[in-house]
Structure formats: C-alpha cells, structure tokens
Amino acid sequence: MEELSKEKMVEGFVDLKVKTEEMIEKINELESICKESTEGV
Amino acid sequence: MDLKELDEKYKKLKASVSAKSAEVEAKSKEVEAEVKKQEIYLLEYQLAEKTGAKDVNAKKDLYEKQTKKIESVSGELKKLKTALEKIQDEIDKCMEELQKDPELKEHLMNAINKKHQNKAKKVYKEIEEKMEEKTNLESYKEVVENHPFVIGECERIAEKTREKQIILDNMTPQTEAQDLKDIKAIDSEIKGMENNISNYCKTSKENVSNEKIKDIIKLLVAEGEKDVNLMLDSKIKVLDKQIKSKTKTVNQYEYILKINVKENKEEQQVDEVEEVQSEAIFTDVKEEWQEVEEAEEESKKTLIPTIIQKVKDMWTRFKNRKQKSLPAGGEKVEEEKTEKEETVIEEEMEQTVELQKEVEETKTTSTAWKDSFKYEIVKDFAENKQMDDLRNAKKEIKKSDEGR
Numbered sequence: 295m296e297e298l299s300k301e302k303m304v305e306g307f308v309d310l311k312v313k314t315e316e317m318i319e320k321i322n323e324l325e326s327i328c329k330e331s332t333e334g335v
Numbered sequence: 336m337d338l339k340e341l342d343e344k345y346k347k348l349k350a351s352v353s354a355k356s357a358e359v360e361a362k363s364k365e366v367e368a369e370v371k372k373q374e375i376y377l378l379e380y381q382l383a384e385k386t387g388a389k390d391v392n393a394k395k396d397l398y399e400k401q402t403k404k405i406e407s408v409s410g411e412l413k414k415l416k417t418a419l420e421k422i423q424d425e426i427d428k429c430m431e432e433l434q435k436d437p438e439l440k441e442h443l444m445n446a447i448n449k450k451h452q453n454k455a456k457k458v459y460k461e462i463e464e465k466m467e468e469k470t471n472l473e474s475y476k477e478v479v480e481n482h483p484f485v486i487g488e489c490e491r492i493a494e495k496t497r498e499k500q501i502i503l504d505n506m507t508p509q510t511e512a513q514d515l516k517d518i519k520a521i522d523s524e525i526k527g528m529e530n531n532i533s534n535y536c537k538t539s540k541e542n543v544s545n546e547k548i549k550d551i552i553k554l555l556v557a558e559g560e561k562d563v564n565l566m567l568d569s570k571i572k573v574l575d576k577q578i579k580s581k582t583k584t585v586n587q588y589e590y591i592l593k594i595n596v597k598e599n600k601e602e603q604q605v606d607e608v609e610e611v612q613s614e615a616i617f618t619d620v621k622e623e624w625q626e627v628e629e630a631e632e633e634s635k636k637t638l639i640p641t642i643i644q645k646v647k648d649m650w651t652r653f654k655n656r657k658q659k660s661l662p663a664g665g666e667k668v669e670e671e672k673t674e675k676e677e678t679v680i681e682e683e684m685e686q687t688v689e690l691q692k693e694v695e696e697t698k699t700t701s702t703a704w705k706d707s708f709k710y711e712i713v714k715d716f717a718e719n720k721q722m723d724d725l726r727n728a729k730k731e732i733k734k735s736d737e738g739r
Contacts, residue, residue, distance in 0.1 A: 300338065301442050306345055307430050308446040310352050312454065314423045317352075317359045321416045324366045328409040331370050332402050 344429050351422050358415055366408055373401045378559055379501070455588035462581045469574045475551050476567050482543055485535055486563050488528045489548060493555030495521050495528075500556075 380394040388394075434440040479486045499521045506514045536543045551563060560566035 299342075300436075300439060303338070303342060303345055304433055304439055304443045305446050306349065307426055307433065308443065308450055310345075310348055311423065311426050311430065311447075312450045313352050313356065314419050314426065317356060318416055318419050318423075320359055320363060321412050321419070324363060325409055325412050325416075327366060327370055328405050328412070331373050331405050332409070 341429055341432060344425070348422060348425055348429070355415065355419055355422065362408070362412055362415060366405075366412075369401065369405050369408055373398070373405060374559060375504070376401050378497070382501070451588045455585050458581050458585045458588070462578055462585065465574050465578050465581065469571060469578070471550070472567050472571050472574070475547060475554075476564075476571075478543065478547055478551065479563050479567065481541065482535070482539070485532055485543060485548060486551070488532050488535075489552050489555060490561060490563055492525050492528050492552050494561060495525050496552070496556045497559065499525075 376394065376398040380391070380398045382388075383391040383394045430443060433443055499518055502514045502517055502521075532548055533545065536545055536548070554570075555561075555563060555566060558566050558570070560569075
C-alpha cells in the first residue's frame with residue numbers, strides 16, 4: 295500500500311509540473327497576443 | 336522531508352495549481368474579449384478616419400483606452416506567471432526530494448518521460464495541423480495569382496459583409512428601419528458579386544473551386560483584412576513562426592527525452608562498471624578462498640593422516656604389549672619395559688595433541704576467513720571423514736585406558 299501511494303505521489307507531482315508548464319505556455323501565448331494588439335495601428 | 340511531509344506539500348501545491356488554473360482560464364477569456372473589442376474599436380476608428388467622420392477623435396480615444404486596458408491585462412498575466420514560477424520551484428524541490436529514493440527516481444523519470452512523450456506527440460499534431468493550414472493558404476494564393484477577377488470580387492464581398500456586421504452591432508430601435516434597408520442593399524450587392532464569381536467559375540477554362548473562394552471570403556471577413564494577398568502573406572508568416580516555435584518545443588521535449596535516456600544509460604553503465612569491479616573483487620576473493628581451501632586440504636592430507644597414523648601405531652603397540660605372554664620372574668623387567676613404553680606413548684600423545692592443535696588452528700583461520708565473507712556454506716572440518724577416524728581412534732585409546 296505504501297509503495298502504491300508513493301508512486302501515486304510521484305505521478306501527482308509530475309502532473310502538477312506539467313500543468314504549471316502548460317499554464318505558463320498559455321500565459322506566454324496570451325502575452326504575445328496582447329503585445330501584438332498594443333503595438334499600434 | 337519525509338513522505339508525510341511531501342504528501343502535505345503535494346496537497347497544498349495541488350490546491351494552488353487548481354486555483355491558478357482557474358485564474359489562467361479567466362484571464363484567457365478576458366484577453367480574448369478585450370482583444371476582440373480592440374479590433375472592433377480599431378476598425379471603427381479606421382472607418383471614421385477614412386470617411387472623415389466627426390467622431391474620429393472619440394473613436395481614437397476609445398481605441399487608445401482599450402490599448403491601455405490590454406496593457407494592464409498583460410501586466411496581470413506577468414504577475415500570474417511569476418506566481419506560477421514560484422509554484423514550479425516548490426514542485427521542483429519536492430521532485431528533487433523524491434529523486435533521493437532510487438526506486439522513486441526511476442518511477443519519476445518514467446512518469447516525466449511519458450508526459451513529455453505525450454506532450455511532444457500533442458505538439459507534433461499541432462505542427463501537422465499548422466502545416467496543413469499553411470498548405471491551404473498557399474493553395475489560396477494560387478487562386479489569387481491566377482484569378483484576379485475572382486479575388487477582386489472576394490475582397491468586395493468581405494468589405495460589404497464587415498459593413499453589414501457593423502450596422503448589425505450598432506443597431507438601435509431609432510436606427511433600425513434605416514439599418515435594415517442598408518442591410519438589404521448590402522445583401523443584394525453581395526448576392527450579385529457571388530453570382531459573378533459563380534459564372535466566372537463555370538466559364539473559366541481552369542478549375543476554380545467555389546469552396547476555396549468561400550473560404551477566402553470567410554478568412555477576409557474574420558481577419559478584418561481588405562487585401563487578400565496581404566492577408567494570406569501575413570497569415571503564412573504567422574503560421575511559419577508558430578511552426579518554428581512548436582518545432583522548437585518538440586525538439587526541446589525530444590532533447591529532454593534523449594537526455595533522460597542518456598542519463599539512464601549512463602546510470603546503467605555505472606552499474607555495469609560496479610558489477611565488473613565487484614566481479615573482479617569476487618575473483619580475488621575466490622582465489623584467496625581456493626588458497627585457504629588448498630591449505631585446508633593440505634592439512635587434511637598431511638597432518639591428519641600423520642595424527643591418525645601415530646594414534647594407530649600407539650594402539651598397535653598397546654595391543655601387542657597386552658597380548659604378549661609374560662615369562663616367569665620377568666614381571667619387574669616387564670614393568671620397567673611397560674613404564675618406558677608408556678613414556679613413549681605419552682610423548683607421542685603430546686605430539687599428537689600438538690598436531691591436533693595445528694589442524695584446529697588451520698580450521699579456525701579458514702573458518703574465520705570464510706565467515707568474514709559471510710559465505711553461507713562453510714564446510715565443517717569436524718565432519719570430515721578423516722577427523723571421524725581420529726575421534727574413533729581417540730575413543731578406542733580412552734576405552735583401553737579405562738580397561739587397564
């Protein structure tokens with residue numbers, strides 16, 4: 295049981311890492327859209 | 336950090352990530368809405384400027400205010416990114432902690448690799464979609480180059496469609512009657528242009544796909560561009576940038592995967608080297624072991640037979656002496672003789688004990704040496720058949736002593 299919870303915890307941390315990476319990628323994309331929109335006519 | 340502590344950290348980080356995920360989602364919708372507003376304000380401002388409308392400055396103000404609003408949203412995005420990076424640092428620390436356990440490290444690496452593989456696949460699929468989009472745009476460019484008439488009509492249709500949309504967006508009960516009239520007129524114009532295109536396609540010697548023309552018009556309307564060439568070129572450039580950036584991302588994931596595979600291989604190589612080293616140590620031990628066993632064997636071959644032989648000789652002499660018939664009056668002589676023989680036997684017994692000690696020492700040394708390497712099976716020297724013979728011989732001497 296202990297082994298299983300350890301492995302689940304490892305997978306959980308990897309999931310969190312990937313989620314934060316995706317969120318940062320999304321923010322970079324949004325920042326670039328904002329930048330394009332504010333660069334003038 | 337123990338597992339319980341890590342578990343607590345995980346729960347807290349998971350809650351923070353969920354909260355931030357909702358924030359990012361909200362910001363994404365906000366950016367989309369604000370940028371769309373900005374496009375409309377820009378279009379209105381450009382239209383007002385083109386027509387020389389009185390409210391051109393008001394439209395410009397609106398556009399500029401919206402620009403500042405977007406800049407402010409961009410600032411909030413930066414803060415959100417910083418907060419996420421801090422969370423990532425915390426996650427990294429916990430992952431480093433987990434890596435201290437070799438089993439968990441292996442599991443962690445496998446999980447990361449799997450995630451990166453999935454991510455690489457996803458981005459690769461996105462690249463394929465972008466490439467397909469680019470191919471479509473390039474095929475539109477062919478239509479533009481080969482059929483200028485059609486493209487002229489497309490641009491006009493797109494312009495009229497945008498005008499219609501602006502009227503619809505700004506329609507009020509007061510302007511409704513006039514707006515509907517204008518829309519009807521625009522629709523009629525659009526239909527006329529569409530018929531022109533349809534007739535052109537029917538009479539044209541080259542095959543012009545009506546579907547492609549409809550797509551070009553849709554794009555022109557959606558992008559807010561008036562020039563098809565300009566729109567297609569800018570879109571192809573944007574796609575090139577996206578493909579380049581996504582290819583870079585895929586390469587990064589593949590690089591990480593390669594690094595991980597390389598690290599795993601190196602670790603395996605280190606294990607193999609350690610195995611070879613331990614094998615070399617084992618060979619040395621084996622050689623030493625053989626030497627000790629040879630010494631043991633030697634002692635069995637030389638010392639024990641000597642002891643046995645000596646004991647047997649003593650036993651033979653003892654038996655002969657007992658079996659001998661005593662001559663008359665020779666009791667005293669016999670007694671002296673027996674005393675001498677007993678002295679010889681005692682001396683021989685002492686020698687035998689010495690030899691026995693020597694054998695025991697060899698045995699103790701080899702056993703200690705074997706024990707030091709924790710060998711499970713250590714031959715018991717006492718179990719040796721020759722040692723049994725020695726014991727039996729000793730027993731017989733004891734019995735005969737008791738009998739005397």
